[in-house]
Amino acid sequence: MNGRRYGEITEVLVAINVAVYLIEVILSRSFISINLNVLSLLGQWNYAVLYLGRWWQLLTAMFVHVGILHIAFNMYFLLIIGSQFERLFGGKWLVGTYLVSGLVGNLLTLLIFPPNSLSAGASGAIFGIAGAVIIASGIIGGNMQAALINAFFLFLINSILPGVNVYAHLGGLLAGIAIGYWKGTELKRRLYLDPYIGAW
Numbered sequence: 001m002n003g004r005r006y007g008e009i010t011e012v013l014v015a016i017n018v019a020v021y022l023i024e025v026i027l028s029r030s031f032i033s034i035n036l037n038v039l040s041l042l043g044q045w046n047y048a049v050l051y052l053g054r055w056w057q058l059l060t061a062m063f064v065h066v067g068i069l070h071i072a073f074n075m076y077f078l079l080i081i082g083s084q085f086e087r088l089f090g091g092k093w094l095v096g097t098y099l100v101s102g103l104v105g106n107l108l109t110l111l112i113f114p115p116n117s118l119s120a121g122a123s124g125a126i127f128g129i130a131g132a133v134i135i136a137s138g139i140i141g142g143n144m145q146a147a148l149i150n151a152f153f154l155f156l157i158n159s160i161l162p163g164v165n166v167y168a169h170l171g172g173l174l175a176g177i178a179i180g181y182w183k184g185t186e187l188k189r190r191l192y193l194d195p196y197i198g199a200w
Helices: 008-028 036-042 046-051 057-063 068-089 091-112 123-141 144-157 166-193
Strands: none
Touching (some): 008 036, 008 057, 008 091, 046 057, 046 091, 057 091, 068 091, 068 166, 144 166
């Protein structure tokens, strides 16, 4: 990452989220909280996905936030955990994990929540990135049990607040765990074959 404090692709993902939020702000005419009409257009309104053909909301929703505190907290964690992921596996895999984890979380939300449900946020995608880092670190360090416990507590602590989309968190985390297991196993095999691969 060439001495950067944060990953370059991580910063791009944060910039996209902020840009989308600014569009929400303009449409809502409010910087603090976003209008429900805007959220139903750009976020994930299950009724629109199921009956109006707005399948693209499954993708856009992972870049949409409901208010200033929502995006502030999510972008802070994305900067930290996204940069860790990017150091381990690179920017392309970061983008892929963000999209896949966010999509799995949103699909689980679509399957479980009623049609009138409205959801938005990058937290499912961020949970996927965090899960991947935790599991990959557990594989490389040889302590999968501790990694799974850490992933469980991450989910529990961040999913008990009211208004939180637990299913987006869970779906994203499970997707991230699968990706982390795959990439962590691959990285450990490379380190085993060449113990100096990470020395530079």
